[in-house]
Amino acid sequence: xTVNAIGAYEFPPLDLEANxxxxxxxxxxxxxxxxxxxxxxxxxxxAMGFAELCEQVLRPAMAAHPDTAKVDFSASVxxxxxxxxxxxxAASLDANGLRHKDMLRLQTPGLNGLGNSAS
Amino acid sequence: MTANKKKLGLKDKYRYLTRDLDWExxxxxxxxxxxxxxxxxxxxxxxxxxxxxxxxxxxxxxxxQAEKEKKLYAILDAFAQNNGQxxxxxxxxxxxxxxxxxxxxxxxxxxxxxxxxVGRQFSGAGARVACQMQxxxxxxxxxxxxxxxSHYNKHFNGLHDFAHMHDRVWFLSVPKSFFDDARxxxxxxxxTAISFSFEYxxxxxxxxxxxxxxxxxGDMATVTFGFSAxxxxxxxxxxxxxxxxxxLEQHEDNVPIIQxxxxxxxxxxxxxxxxxxMMMDYMLPNKVMSWAEAWEVYFEQAGGALFKDxxxxxxxxxxxxxxxxxxxxxxxHQAWATFYQYSQATNFHTWMPNEEEMDWLSAxxxxxxxxxxxxxxxxxxxQQEKGERFYNNTLPQLCQVCQIPTIFTEPDDATQxxxxxxxHEGERYHFCSDGCCDIFKNQPQKYxxxxxxxxxxxxxxxxxxxxxxxxxxxxxxNIGEDNFEYLGSPEHQRWLQWKGxxxxxxxxPKAS
Numbered sequence: 001x002t003v004n005a006i007g008a009y010e011f012p013p014l015d016l017e018a019n020x021x022x023x024x025x026x027x028x029x030x031x032x033x034x035x036x037x038x039x040x041x042x043x044x045x046x047a048m049g050f051a052e053l054c055e056q057v058l059r060p061a062m063a064a065h066p067d068t069a070k071v072d073f074s075a076s077v078x079x080x081x082x083x084x085x086x087x088x089x090a091a092s093l094d095a096n097g098l099r100h101k102d103m104l105r106l107q108t109p110g111l112n113g114l115g116n117s118a119s
Numbered sequence: 120m121t122a123n124k125k126k127l128g129l130k131d132k133y134r135y136l137t138r139d140l141d142w143e144x145x146x147x148x149x150x151x152x153x154x155x156x157x158x159x160x161x162x163x164x165x166x167x168x169x170x171x172x173x174x175x176x177x178x179x180x181x182x183x184q185a186e187k188e189k190k191l192y193a194i195l196d197a198f199a200q201n202n203g204q205x206x207x208x209x210x211x212x213x214x215x216x217x218x219x220x221x222x223x224x225x226x227x228x229x230x231x232x233x234x235x236x237v238g239r240q241f242s243g244a245g246a247r248v249a250c251q252m253q254x255x256x257x258x259x260x261x262x263x264x265x266x267x268x269s270h271y272n273k274h275f276n277g278l279h280d281f282a283h284m285h286d287r288v289w290f291l292s293v294p295k296s297f298f299d300d301a302r303x304x305x306x307x308x309x310x311t312a313i314s315f316s317f318e319y320x321x322x323x324x325x326x327x328x329x330x331x332x333x334x335x336x337g338d339m340a341t342v343t344f345g346f347s348a349x350x351x352x353x354x355x356x357x358x359x360x361x362x363x364x365x366x367l368e369q370h371e372d373n374v375p376i377i378q379x380x381x382x383x384x385x386x387x388x389x390x391x392x393x394x395x396x397m398m399m400d401y402m403l404p405n406k407v408m409s410w411a412e413a414w415e416v417y418f419e420q421a422g423g424a425l426f427k428d429x430x431x432x433x434x435x436x437x438x439x440x441x442x443x444x445x446x447x448x449x450x451x452h453q454a455w456a457t458f459y460q461y462s463q464a465t466n467f468h469t470w471m472p473n474e475e476e477m478d479w480l481s482a483x484x485x486x487x488x489x490x491x492x493x494x495x496x497x498x499x500x501x502q503q504e505k506g507e508r509f510y511n512n513t514l515p516q517l518c519q520v521c522q523i524p525t526i527f528t529e530p531d532d533a534t535q536x537x538x539x540x541x542x543h544e545g546e547r548y549h550f551c552s553d554g555c556c557d558i559f560k561n562q563p564q565k566y567x568x569x570x571x572x573x574x575x576x577x578x579x580x581x582x583x584x585x586x587x588x589x590x591x592x593x594x595x596x597n598i599g600e601d602n603f604e605y606l607g608s609p610e611h612q613r614w615l616q617w618k619g620x621x622x623x624x625x626x627x628p629k630a631s
Binding site: 002005006016027031032034040041042082100112119 | 128154155158160163179290305355398453456457460461474490491492493495498502509511513514515516517524525526528533534535536538540546547549563564565567568569570571573577578579
């Protein structure tokens with residue numbers, strides 16, 4: 001079913017990649033660490049390397065959590081849009097196949113949040 | 120022409136001032152006069168079957184409302200002259216008013232606009248008059264709410280530009296988008312959304328918490344507004360039920376359409392009320408009842424009886440209602456955690472509950488608070504005591520439909536976010552729940568154009584290269600006065616002064 005309307009009802013999506021001036025949206029959720037209330041919405045340059053994303057963007061974003069210092073991104077489990085996925089740390093985000101508005105989930109086995117409460 | 124009696128009885132007066140104002144068009148097609156009546160697929164066979172829920176005529180309306188408002192303004196004056204702002208329970212309470220003024224009052228204005236429109240679009244005179252009167256009610260409510268709260272604006276921060284903020288500030292897009300969605304629907308969906316799902320099914324969950332909250336916390340101005348609005352709200356609820364029964368009785372083809380709207384607007388209302396839940400459990404220094412208790416009394420018991428009653432029309436309880444039963448024990452904690460960590464971008468203050476308040480939460484939420492939230496809040500409190508108050512320095516992912524950050528957890532696993540995503544015409548969209556994802560899938564064209572504050576900031580449409588300048592210049596939030604932590608804020612210090620404590624030497628109340 002589409003929209004019941006009094007006339008034609010066609011609009012371009014407001015968040016097309018072209019509207020982000022060469023950047024892309026990437027979402028990153030850290031499983032069992034709900035202290036960060038929702039996945040991060042990140043604005044990223046597709047040419048950025050995956051290793052750089054981890055160390056320059058993610059680690060500072062996660063820094064307030066005591067588990068962050070123990071995170072080894074290369075030993076973590078990743079899901080891309082809920083499918084198992086393995087990043088190439090040396091390649092760019094684009095070469096890793098990360099598209100506009102994709103969602104990554106980071107799983108860090110053994111790290112279960114504050115007092116093992118998934119916080 | 121027949122001569123009318125000089126003194127009309129109530130029944131005659133009602134007839135002359137409502138139904139008799141209507142006429143049958145002679146040189147215009149009725150469909151051209153009421154062009155929005157058919158496109159939603161609702162079939163009305165006989166508008167005369169419309170039972171007016173309240174037999175009120177315009178002359179009686181003006182007289183009655185004028186008397187009520189005279190009393191209201193007398194009390195507001197007395198409140199101001201007696202420095203009523205100093206006798207509230209605690210300055211933290213005013214933050215609930217900031218949320219109300221930015222989040223609810225502009226929605227009353229949206230409701231006015233919506234009812235004024237549908238009051239033009241129905242070919243049945245009874246429905247038109249009822250909608251027009253409700254439109255005037257809503258407009259009066261905006262005005263009286265603004266007047267009731269204007270006194271607080273002289274003494275507290277963050278209340279100075281509510282209309283501007285409503286259109287721009289990230290979390291206010293949640294109530295704004297709710298009404299935008301309803302107002303851009305057809306007239307029958309608008310009534311199902313606002314008159315039935317919101318006013319009839321859920322309004323007690325908005326007004327009772329705020330008005331009882333005001334009473335428990337010494338805010339006579341807001342309590343008086345609440346009493347003044349109560350008789351209007353009772354009429355609105357009656358209209359909501361009449362609307363739904365009328366549509367259901369007119370044609371059986373209406374049933375599945377209305378069921379779809381009930382499913383959609385129940386879920387949107389349930390999500391919107393998360394903000395009220397947070398207000399009840401965290402922002403009221405003197406608490407009325409918990410959000411879970413309010414949900415049980417005003418939705419599960421009252422709503423349960425209602426949907427049982429509607430079964431004879433073929434209507435069932437809203438889809439995903441069972442998720443709201445689980446969510447009532449979580450959503451207020453999840454929402455407060457969100458506002459706490461993004462308080463740099465709000466026009467009100469946040470704080471961590473003290474030990475006594477934590478114990479109250481444990482007692483009210485025996486299945487969830489200690490297990491899932493206490494650890495988190497205790498950690499934040501300790502960080503704050505070390506001088507490292509937690510703020511989240513990234514932006515959150517937002518739900519494409521309700522526009523709340525995707526903060527809610529799975530109904531069957533409170534350690535896991537209930538994130539959903541869906542690809543439509545090559546674009547990926549993200550949702551907080553099955554309910555919001557379904558709403559999108561039913562009308563994707565409507566939501567692909569959603570104005571999501573986080574994405575708008577990243578597109579450069581909110582000024583500012585950094586978040587601080589967006590907050591300061593685009594939102595018009597005064598940095599360091601309106602936002603951030605409550606403890607130690609200018610507002611907190613002023614309150615201590617009023618209470619005869621020297622903020623320079625008075626120790627900040629320890630969080631634990």
